[in-house]
Amino acid sequence: MRHAIALVILIATLPTWVFTQTSNYTQYVNPFIGTERMGHTYPGATVPFGAVQLSPDTDEQPHNIGGKYNPETYRYCAGYKYEDKEIVGFSHTHFSGTGHSDLGDFLIMPTVGELQLEPGKKGDPKSGFRSAFSHATEAAEPDYYKVRLDDENILAEMTTTTRVGFHQYSFGQGGDAHVVLDLMHGIYSYEGKNVWTYVRVVNDHTVVGFRQTNGWARTRTVYFAMEFSRQFEHYGFKEFAKQDYRGFWRKFDQYKDFPEMAGKQLRAYFDFGKLNAGDKVQVKFALSPVSTDGAMANLRSEIRDWDFERVRREGKQAWERELSRVGVTFDGRDDMTSFYTAMYHAMLSPTVYMDTDGRYKGIDQNVHSSVAQNRREGLSFTNYTTFSLWDTFRALHPLMNLIEPARNRDFVRSMMAHHDQSPEHMLPIWSHYGNENWCMIGYHSASVIADAIVTGNLTGAEAGAALDKMVETAHTGYYDGIAWYQKLGYVPEDKNSTSVSKTLEYAYDDWAIAQAARKLGRSAVYNEFSKRSENWRNLWDPSVRFMRPKDSSGNFLPKFDPLKTEGQGFIEGNAWNYSLFVPHDPEGLAEAHGGKMKFAARLDELFTMHLPDSFFAETEDITRDGIIGGYIHGNEPAHHVAYLYDWTDEPWKTQSRVRGILRQQYRAAPDGLGGNDDCGQMSAWYVFSSLGFYPVAPASGRFMLGSPSIKKAVLRLENGRRFTVETLNQSEKNVYVSRVTLDGRDLDRRYITYSEIMAGGSLAFYMSDKHL
């Protein structure tokens, strides 16, 4: 470890160009971080924003058992739990860090000996195709995962391209070799989730098919094409649920060496005969949102040969390119690991959702083409999916808008296409795989798009059209109390629950729309939405200094417990945390509290309060992890709160709180994340805060200053410029900022702007163990 630190220090002193050439940031990524406890990350292989996330699943947990919700399901959101001892197989789609899932498509498992077509029971690997494994023979790095399947004595390795998973199974002992393709397997599964699956055997080494599910996404189909490096000698299917009636297929033995099968609960197997010790079976497994033909074309265009090591190397290079957008140094390797793993986690989603020819399935269930759109509208874009916007509008998208503005623009274009295809004529709320799942609240696409417009990354007719879509979304009366919100200025709890959270988030999103409108000179929109952005005031109860739910007659509901969430007008956050969600007007919020001092005292109270034990029993996804006093970092609503001291006379408390959160909530270990990573939002918080600034109100064009934990950082911007952040007198204890300079001149404010960063230059923090 000492050696590694020395290397880091050496690199940090080299000129920047050397840094770029030799840095090898991928060495610091540890994909196991977050795989234990709350992080809900997966350790498997994927390229940046890749459509395939090829990762081990250690258990299958049904969503319901006997009609009741099974809380174990939640733990398995990413398919893999570090504490598990067995692997059931390797599936191709995983969300990173979510508190819900829908994926785990197409589980592959190699076996030796007698064919087994059931996954078997946890703790009893002999009961099915599951295998014991140990962390001692497991390794994960960007776009590469390996593990030894102990029961089968098979070394499983995997890497990917954007749309193709590449498996390599090396058989440690001879015997009858099989590969199982499980089309039933899924994360968050239950009876009836598989609407339909279809498999077609094209020839003795090629298979295609699809899986159609009704889950979080209501009408979702994923197509695949799969190629083996060896010819299989036999293959077959087993149906685990009888279909009532299906034509005259009974004239065949459909279950053995017959080239097509369809149904709701299927597993397929492929027999390779007797292999010798050392023999390999490789599998290329391509996905498509469009068709099996699309999947086959993706497979052929992305991996033409069987060179596993080249694909692995190219995947690593792709990660190296992405990670090098922000070059940092810390004094410790663990911090380097935390930082680059955060960068890695921030670059897993949104994921590419189109074939190599630009075609994708829209939420209208029609196939669209980004190429056609290009010709018609002068646009070309990569279509993405998996927009966990309630989480990611906060820091993930602002980070992308800063270090990957071109990609973020394509995120925005994907969101605009979603709107155009949306039956509700709305921008995405939480969308995945050609579906809107309506998870969580607000219309935070508005924040992401407004940020892109305000910062000049989305311009012209496209920006105007985007503004129209934001306005249309914000006028959708039947969505989550908007009709009431428009009528009363708040969502009334008796008409629409979690009304306070909704009102506060609408007010912020409305402000974001107003900022975009101002930038585009659309004064009517600006006026309307500036007015709406004040709506947070309508639920402010000065008597208790909390936001509180009102009924439709305008009265606060009498029963009120600011520690509770359920039934109190909030969702995934209590009044203590949510009442501070006025990111666009902290000054106004401070005034409402009775001034800066009272506001700071309230923040102090939040961070230092002692929560009763009963608190932790309340909700499924809040544990002691992620909590500091009453401040909940493990969930998103308060992610900006540590920065609110910047609007008081005690900005040093932002500095110490931020450093405290960085230290306490993120560790370079499997259990190192204090909450769900939520598609990179938790990680993006880490990246920004480590650098010393954070987007409290995206679309403001400002980043509030905190306390950087890095020694030095360079942002290699897409416009070719570089923005550096230096700390002087940095240490674990020196968390206070005594002076900040921008390009050598003292900065007399508590923020820097987007344009200052994009202009390139140098930001220096003078660190101290004492606050001013």
Added chain:
Amino acid sequence: MRHAIALVILIATLPTWVFTQTSNYTQYVNPFIGTERMGHTYPGATVPFGAVQLSPDTDEQPHNIGGKYNPETYRYCAGYKYEDKEIVGFSHTHFSGTGHSDLGDFLIMPTVGELQLEPGKKGDPKSGFRSAFSHATEAAEPDYYKVRLDDENILAEMTTTTRVGFHQYSFGQGGDAHVVLDLMHGIYSYEGKNVWTYVRVVNDHTVVGFRQTNGWARTRTVYFAMEFSRQFEHYGFKEFAKQDYRGFWRKFDQYKDFPEMAGKQLRAYFDFGKLNAGDKVQVKFALSPVSTDGAMANLRSEIRDWDFERVRREGKQAWERELSRVGVTFDGRDDMTSFYTAMYHAMLSPTVYMDTDGRYKGIDQNVHSSVAQNRREGLSFTNYTTFSLWDTFRALHPLMNLIEPARNRDFVRSMMAHHDQSPEHMLPIWSHYGNENWCMIGYHSASVIADAIVTGNLTGAEAGAALDKMVETAHTGYYDGIAWYQKLGYVPEDKNSTSVSKTLEYAYDDWAIAQAARKLGRSAVYNEFSKRSENWRNLWDPSVRFMRPKDSSGNFLPKFDPLKTEGQGFIEGNAWNYSLFVPHDPEGLAEAHGGKMKFAARLDELFTMHLPDSFFAETEDITRDGIIGGYIHGNEPAHHVAYLYDWTDEPWKTQSRVRGILRQQYRAAPDGLGGNDDCGQMSAWYVFSSLGFYPVAPASGRFMLGSPSIKKAVLRLENGRRFTVETLNQSEKNVYVSRVTLDGRDLDRRYITYSEIMAGGSLAFYMSDKHL
């Protein structure tokens, strides 16, 4: 009636060009023929080979009741039973004349008053949206159907274009008007048949969606786009089966005025508010095999306005053009009606299965384009579906090959595309809607394609490729005993049931392949399949003069009942009928019988035997309808049998039998068909036999002479020539042919050839009441 007959006689004496201009053949079509008892035809509106068959359904009969097959289902194959008193609605897809179904997609029903979302109980129209109706206010003609819905006092009218159904509902009384769209309704439905349905409300008069089913077709999706002539004021959905879990849609009231819904059991409704008496609601309803976008494009390109009468007129003109390909005269209007209704029924399917842009879904579930294929292979074709080949290879396709060779060539091209997309690499057996349903036996695509090749309608590289596909199909070992057939020369009953029927049909199909190979100079294929075509001999038992099942050791099965079908080695026909199925070698068969006389005596025995009552109880779809002695005309295996006397010294018995069948098995009345029309096969038999010749062995290039029932006929051939058939001394009694001339010269054989017909000219039959 006398007046009509006079008119016919008048027309018959006019020169041919006048005939073409003024004939008005559509007047003779009665779509009700076959709607009662066994015909299984539908009375609704459709254009020739149209993709939409918009027709009333008089009941819904589930395929299973309490896990047991419900025989009532069979009666409702076409959705409509003439004897019923109520209509449940109008759906858009119907097979004509089948003994099975899978369709009835998208039932529409207009109602007045209180909204009802259940079809209700038969006999109790008040119990649901069903309505009483009477034949007195009902009318059907080519591409037009109307009926008064008595309970609702609504006049329902419908017409179609190829891909669009056009409804016109005239409200006879004021009141709250609704239109119900039932996505659950179907013909041959059962729990679990609807895999998924999806609806999207595009605007206040436009709706799109799809229905995905698992039935006769395993993976079938039909897309629609629907436009109303009036804006609806409200709309909504009702789910009749709860989904376990479906994202966060619960945040909406999805059931009222919310623009999308998906699930397994849905009905939608559209409220038009209070309409006045006389107000109309029109609906244009387009189908697509590809997507809702495809359906919308079909709608827009086929009907641009709301001119119902123009669409109706154009549909009628399209029928007039098709029917005028064969101009005939009879002495009676009933015969005219029977003939043109047979022509009409012969031109209902195969149906167009592609969007106006040439795209369609193949059986590989990918979207293909006939246009792309055009560019690549120099081909352009219209893709068709609904190939009931076990039925239609006999007479329907030979009729098409004669009077519509271009269309028949596109049928062949559709079959070839099917092969290319088939996981089994087989030509279609019985295919519909992008699926192979594997119904019945044989590989009769080979007969259809060979007929096209032998007659010179499919040539060059295309013919060569088609031959390869036939050969590949006939070599598919896992299909219905083919591996055994190849090994033993017959299908052994202990290995594969209905083995005699399969062996006989394979042998015929093999002969057809050999004929195509000979035409194309492919001698190896010719030799192989000529040899295979002799395989019927392997199951001939000279001791009883029947075909009999053998086991795989080469022994005839000891138990044998030539009257029975079930378990005797046959399907849909007993040994009495099936043993005569050697259409390619009647001479050989006669020899096997011990010569022409014994063969003729066996035929006599068949036509005159007395069947025991127990016979009629045996199978569901054979009743006393369609039976003459032991000859079963109501099913297909013996359709050629009446013509077999042509290979004996008693051809006059062919003449009298054919006339007897024409008279007994076809009547111009709803109950006028003696068996399932089977996608036009029964009707094509009628057309050929009325003209005086029949294709006993398609791909022979020969039509065997029978006894024409027409007075005069003109075939207006696609090559611009005309072939006329005249009868002299024609009457009901004069069924015997004493002399035949071709272009004035005596014909000294019992057949005419395809090329003789295509060359134009004149065939004259001299009729007599005495045989030679």
